[in-house]
Amino acid sequence: MPEPAVTTAATDIETVLREHGAMLARIAGSYESERARRDDLLQEITVAVWRALPSWRGDASLRTFAARVAHNRAIDHLAREKRAQGDELDDHHPDPDASPVQHAETQQRREDLVAAVRRLPLGQRQVVVLALEGFSQNEIGQALGLEDNTVAQRLSRARRQLQQWLQGAA
Template sequence: MNKELEHSFVKLLEEHQNIVHKVCRLYTNNQDAHNDLFQEITIQLWKAYPKFRGDSKFSTWMYRVGLNTAITLYRKSKRNIKTQDYDGVQFKIKTEEYDDTEEQQLKLLYKAVHQLNDIEKALVFLYLEDKNYKEISETLGISEVNARVKMNRVKKKLKTILNP
C-alpha cells in the first residue's frame, strides 16, 4: 500500500483514536489488554481502509470496525485475566469537582457494565456514544425494535446488578 494512503490513515486514526480507546476501555480490564486490543483494531482498520470510500464518516466506520474486532475477531488476551481492574476512579480522580457519592456510584456502574456480556456491552457502548437506535441496529445487524427491547433489558439488568 502506498505511503500517501498510509499517511492519510495514520492522520485520521490519530485524530479519532478516542473511539478505539473507548472500545478498549469497555472490553478489557487492564492497560496491557487495552493496548493489545488497540493494536488489533488498528490492524483491522488499516486492512479495511483501502475500501473505505467515504460514504460514511470515518468515525462512523471506525465504530463498526472497532466493535466488530472487539466482539468477533479479537481472541481475548491472557493479559485480560490479570486483576488490576479499571474503574471510574482513574478518570474522575483528576477532575476538580470531586463528588464522593457520585464517584462511588460511577465506580459501581463501571463494574456493573464490565459484568455484561459482549453484545450487551456493544449496546451500552453505542448508547453512551449517543447513537440512535437505527445506527445501533445497523451496526449489530438486528432490527431497530429488537435493539430497543434489548436496551431496556440491559438497563434492567444493570439495575439488578447494582441493587441485588
C-alpha cells in the same frame, strides 16, 4: 497480509485517531480490564481500522465505521483470550470544582457502571457501549449489523439489568 492502499486526507488513520481515538479507547476498555491487555487491544483495533479504511465506502459515517471495526476486533480478541473482565476505564476527567468526597463518589459510581457493563452479555454490552458513546439506535444498528428493533430490545434489557445491578451495589 498486504498493506492497505493510501487513503485520502479525509480518511487517513491520523484523522480517524484524532476524531475518534478516545471512543476507540473506551471500546477497548469495555472489553478488557487489565491495562496491558487493554493497550494491546487498542493497538489491534488501531491496526484493524487502518487496514479497513480503504474499504470504507461512506455508506455509514466514519465514526460508525470505526466503531464497527473496533467491536469486531474486540470480539475476535475476546474469542482468543476467553477471559473475565474487571476494573476501570482511563478516559475520565474529574470536575475541578468538586470536593475530594465528590470525586471519590463519582469515581466509585463510574467504576460500578464499568464493572456492570462488563458483566453484560456480549450483544448487550456492544449496544450499551455505543449508546454511552452517543450513537443513535440507527447508528448502533449500522455499526453492529443489527435491525433497529434488535438494538432497542438489547438496550432495554441491558438498562434493566444494569439498573438492577447498580441498585444492588448502592
